[in-house]
């Protein structure tokens with residue numbers, strides 16, 4: 281008798297897929313696991329309207345706007361709370377879905393004022409958009425709408441104004457304060473049809489990121505004191521930039537109209553600030569409109585005279601040339617700034633190199649240390665200027681045998697000439713003792729936009745641009761190099777710091793007047809360690825970590 285045949289080997293398990301297939305309205309698409317149906321639909325180019333879902337907040341299924349049909353489930357489902365699985369077939373355009381959305385909109389609008397023309401959220405309101413996209417043309421509701429006397433147009437903190445007649449109880453603001461800020465100031469008060477969102481025990485909404493509650497509010501129930509009713513949002517132009525408030529380097533949109541900056545909004549970068557901004561950085565927007573130095577001035581004896589910019593630059597160059605002849609280049613001191621771009625600090629260091637001067641430095645200012653939540657972790661800033669790391673990378677530290685800023689401020693060395701590339705640097709610019717030390721030089725030149733003790737003490741003052749008026753790159757505390765673009769031109773004769781520095785370089789026999797920040801970045805790539813892979817495309821795409829640095833915050 282022959283031995284029984286060995287059992288057939290088990291079929292190998294099907295290979296594990298990295299993606300899931302979801303069929304939207306008959307069209308299959310591959311999506312990564314771990315997202316919900318709203319996000320999956322977005323990848324397929326399909327919009328599922330929603331209010332309460334936010335990609336970084338817990339899912340609560342509160343608003344019922346995201347209703348869809350799912351094959352095999354008899355009742356209509358909320359897309360935000362439905363876990364995705366392979367093969368799920370979803371319908372987003374059936375009559376049942378359309379009627380459910382319209383009914384939900386009618387329900388939400390029962391108590392919502394129908395006065396978009398006088399609401400400051402108009403133009404960026406999800407309720408307005410979804411009413412247009414998914415609601416009915418007419419309301420069947422004739423009764424009086426709910427009023428919230430005492431809870432309308434009322435400040436609930438230093439920055440946020442609440443108007444509960446507009447609230448749709450989506451809880452995004454409550455979840456932001458609990459889950460991101462971790463401070464939990466907001467809660468629901470009262471019950472049923474009288475429910476409203478307010479602060480616990482009337483304590484203010486005053487966490488460091490409080491205005492983000494207004495960002496996440498999909499309607500006009502929370503707005504910021506600083507921006508509300510100043511401009512219609514569709515009138516504003518958005519320019520990608522980087523917050524000047526600290527060296528976390530949060531990504532912002534500068535929003536301006538007719539060369540006036542009206543607000544900063546967060547610009548999504550999951551590796552840095554995700555969807556958020558701190559209040560301090562956000563409300564620096566207004567400071568960009570200040571202009572106190574509007575022309576070049578040159579001191580002649582006890583007189584301060586107006587001058588054209590090239591003549592004022594030539595005056596600085598001639599002082600440098602004559603000092604080199606009498607005392608050598610080591611009698612000159614160049615001070616860069618963490619508020620200037622990589623390109624500008626690079627140009628300043630190259631000018632110092634060109635004349636053979638190793639005395640250069642940058643102000644260290646740890647006066648405002650901030651924190652910001654990226655998608656995956658908290659980032660700690662350690663400098664009040666956006667580009668401290670970049671200024672150091674560009675070579676603004678004393679060269680061999682050279683002097684630094686503390687040598688000057690502590691009286692160990694008195695230079696003949698001090699060139700301050702950005703006079704708006706921290707408290708030192710208004711500290712009489714520190715200004716006195718810098719003024720100890722025979723000749724003091726500064727570039728500035730706002731006046732301070734240093735500009736008043738200077739022999740030559742050059743009118744310089746604001747962040748909104750120039751382009752360049754900053755390197756943040758993580759080592760991420762990020763691009764900021766120009767929103768509008770500086771008012772003549774003010775010029776970007778890099779243009780003023782190029783004028784000075786050319787007057788001293790170095791550089792090319794036609795260089796642009798992009799041309800300077802080409803040189804940085806060739807000369808500065810770690811910057812060789814920071815291409816223009818990488819900068820435009822959200823920034824790149826300098827080579828050799830550990831990327832700890834996940835890809836953008």
Ligand code: SF4
Nearest residue numbers: 447448450451453497
């Ligand atoms: S105030 Fe805005 S974010 Fe907060 S629950 Fe109301 S609608 Fe939602």
Ligand code: SF4
Nearest residue numbers: 523525526530558561
């Ligand atoms: S954390 Fe720093 S970079 Fe970010 S918004 Fe605040 S000040 Fe600006």
Ligand code: FES
Nearest residue numbers: 330341343344360
């Ligand atoms: S977004 Fe799904 S219920 Fe609100």
